Amino acid sequence: MRRQAATSGTAPAGSGRSLRLDPLSLPVRFDAHDPRADGYTRQIELHRERVVLRRAVRGMQMAINVRVSDFIGVALRGNDEAQTLVLVHRDPSLSVPLLVSTDGDELAEAWAIWSELFALPQLDEGAREPTARRRRANAIRARRPKFLMRRRTAMTRELSVHHGEREIIARN
Structure with missing residues (x-):
């Protein structure tokens, strides 16, 4: 398998300089800025079906x-100067930069290519709303049917015991 150095030995990705990853030559390995990591860098391996993030904290x-299907989509971020x-x-700490550029046409073309390559939607960061909260799995719910969960349990009561009486048994 061939590896590609994305930054060509210049500056790490996300440092404000130009970053260009070729979507047609995956897998690719490159360094990106990470404010929480030691040395403020992390190493990213980008494959068609997965992303591996390596860092030291x-x-x-x-x-x-992380599987590529776990990502929300491909988005365009930034200001007018460099996007x-x-x-x-x-999880914002798992987001991966793909391209840093000032050319709008190049960004639009790359946006469509990356989105199609990973089969993820193109996100508009300005109009993005928070996602709905996921429902957690409940251990008890798997054991009992839902209608039994609503039922009240019966109260235990003392049964009457008859002492010193004769039993009547019906015989056929």
Whole structure:
């Protein structure tokens, strides 16, 4: 498998300089800015079906493997000077920069290519609303049917015991 150095040895991705990843030559490995990591950089491996993020925090090495289907979409972020094309995740620390440029035509073309490549929607960051909260799985719910969960349990009561009486048994 061939690896590609995305920044060509210049500046790490996300440092304000130009970043151009070729979507047709995946997998690619590059460095990106990470404010929480040691040395403020993280290493990203981008494949067609997964993304691997490697970083060290307080000396502890970690590698996070995320499926591409877990990402929300591809979004365009930034101001008028330089805009960034980003692979957006629900957790902002897992979002991945794909392209930094000032050329609007180049950004629009790359936005469509990356979106089609990963089969993810093109997101408009300005109109984005927060996602709905996910429902958690309940352990008890899997054990009992829902209508039994609503039922009240019967009160235990003392049964009457008859002492010293004769039993009547019916025989056929």
